[in-house]
Amino acid sequence: MLIKNGLLVTMDAQRRILRGEVVVDGDRIVEVGKGDAGGAYKPEKVIDARGSIVMPGLICAHTHLYGMLLRGASLNIVPPTDFSQILQRVWWPMDEAMTREDAYASALVGCLEFLKTGTTCFADTYSGPNSVDLSLDHIAKAVKEVGIRGILAYEVTERHSSEEGERGVAENVRFIEKIARGGMDKVKGMFSLHASFTLSDQLMEKVRRLADKYRVPLTIHTSEGLGDLYHNMERYGKRTVERLHDLGLLKPDVVLAHCVQLNEDEIGILKKTGAKVAHNPMSNMLNAVGVAPVKAMLREGITVGLGNDGYIFDGFENIRAAFLLHKVHHRDPRVMDPQTVLEMATVKGAEMYGLDQELGSLEAGKKADIIVVKPDVLPTPLTPESVLGHLVNTVDGDDVQTVIVDGEILMENRRVLTVEEEKVNAVSQKAAEELWRRLSAIKPHVEYPKPAASGGE
Numbered sequence: 474m475l476i477k478n479g480l481l482v483t484m485d486a487q488r489r490i491l492r493g494e495v496v497v498d499g500d501r502i503v504e505v506g507k508g509d510a511g512g513a514y515k516p517e518k519v520i521d522a523r524g525s526i527v528m529p530g531l532i533c534a535h536t537h538l539y540g541m542l543l544r545g546a547s548l549n550i551v552p553p554t555d556f557s558q559i560l561q562r563v564w565w566p567m568d569e570a571m572t573r574e575d576a577y578a579s580a581l582v583g584c585l586e587f588l589k590t591g592t593t594c595f596a597d598t599y600s601g602p603n604s605v606d607l608s609l610d611h612i613a614k615a616v617k618e619v620g621i622r623g624i625l626a627y628e629v630t631e632r633h634s635s636e637e638g639e640r641g642v643a644e645n646v647r648f649i650e651k652i653a654r655g656g657m658d659k660v661k662g663m664f665s666l667h668a669s670f671t672l673s674d675q676l677m678e679k680v681r682r683l684a685d686k687y688r689v690p691l692t693i694h695t696s697e698g699l700g701d702l703y704h705n706m707e708r709y710g711k712r713t714v715e716r717l718h719d720l721g722l723l724k725p726d727v728v729l730a731h732c733v734q735l736n737e738d739e740i741g742i743l744k745k746t747g748a749k750v751a752h753n754p755m756s757n758m759l760n761a762v763g764v765a766p767v768k769a770m771l772r773e774g775i776t777v778g779l780g781n782d783g784y785i786f787d788g789f790e791n792i793r794a795a796f797l798l799h800k801v802h803h804r805d806p807r808v809m810d811p812q813t814v815l816e817m818a819t820v821k822g823a824e825m826y827g828l829d830q831e832l833g834s835l836e837a838g839k840k841a842d843i844i845v846v847k848p849d850v851l852p853t854p855l856t857p858e859s860v861l862g863h864l865v866n867t868v869d870g871d872d873v874q875t876v877i878v879d880g881e882i883l884m885e886n887r888r889v890l891t892v893e894e895e896k897v898n899a900v901s902q903k904a905a906e907e908l909w910r911r912l913s914a915i916k917p918h919v920e921y922p923k924p925a926a927s928g929g930e
């Protein structure tokens with residue numbers, strides 16, 4: 474396959490931006506830049522990328538595909554006033570209402586949305602206390618149908634009981650062993666822990682040992698809201714990252730989601746242990762938890778990737794949010810240049826899951842996960858000098874024209890070739906409708922006082 478006439482944002486070690494061609498043979502990139510100048514190749518397929526950006530597919534470092542079913546949901550609840558209440562009133566009733574069929578339907582529509590907006594690889598955590606067993610098979614089925622890459626895990630928590638925790642561990646072990654038997658090249662497994670405030674030391678230590686045994690990544694929500702931090706300070710006399718470190722949890726294969734409430738000592742621990750961070754700026758804004766100290770983490774050389782936390786699936790919107798948020802937070806327009814943010818969404822995302830030899834950049838020998846983006850840049854030109862600025866300021870997911878994963882074209886000129894979009898929409902709409910109906914019948918776990926002035930509902 475020959476992709477010609479494009480402006481190549483390679484994200485390679487030199488971060489080169491080239492005009493030229495990309496040659497793909499089978500599932501691999503074999504040439505970048507020079508391309509077919511000598512006429513040596515007999516391409517079976519030629520993609521003309523004139524006026525377009527050719528770049529590696531985006532990598533979403535942290536998501537919850539089932540969040541798709543909550544899109545814009547108007548839930549009949551007393552409005553939460555902080556993140557702990559958001560978990561208790563929105564996410565936890567929802568995950569308890571989820572069925573395995575809902576897991577499949579949400580994964581199908583979530584993967585389709587990723588595909589159509591240029592994300593070719595993601596790390597997903599599913600939570601569903603009443604749909605634990607085999608849930609990862611249902612999600613994997615959807616990922617395979619759409620054709621992008623997924624790293625999947627069931628979210629281990631002891632929020633109801635320790636037995637619930639063990640069931641979650643067992644689902645991950647079952648799925649990881651199934652993946653190891655082969656047959657699902659684009660789907661991988663990992664371990665996911667909910668957060669330290671719903672887990673015992675014993676279970677976290679056990680999952681650490683299992684991640685070592687199976688050599689898979691381990692992810693955990695870390696100091697997203699203040700509740701996590703206060704829990705650990707009160708019960709253990711330690712900040713969240715300190716507790717995780719003392720348990721021996723932190724190693725280079727660990728991805729900590731959020732890390733909003735971190736101090737300099739904790740950032741030092743991340744640096745020392747090589748643990749990585751998945752930054753979710755839009756979710757952090759939505760949940761009003763604060764701004765993660767990303768500038769300080771990058772200064773210390775910590776690997777930071779970009780996630781959506783199950784909220785906005787268009788990777789370019791998340792790129793823009795990360796680009797803007799830290800400028801306003803630090804009142805300094807120099808914070809977060811375009812290249813740094815694009816690294817978070819590509820090479821750094823690959824690095825944090827140990828996939829940087831295979832994914833994250835356009836380089837000979839890497840997997841052919843490539844997107845062709847045709848932005849409407851008028852009235853300014855698209856040039857090697859302006860392309861990074863356009864990627865963070867101008868481009869939307871809808872500008873993604875063609876998506877290639879593992880050397881296979883999954884979407885061409887915005888036509889999805891792997892699944893029928895209407896069928897996906899019908900399946901997921903039905904699931905969402907029924908889930909919302911079930912949710913509206915559920916009483917909140919705890920009766921909260923109604924807000925004084927607004928009168929509640």
Ligand SMILES: [Zn+2]
Nearest residue numbers: 537694730782
């Ligand atoms: Zn999350």
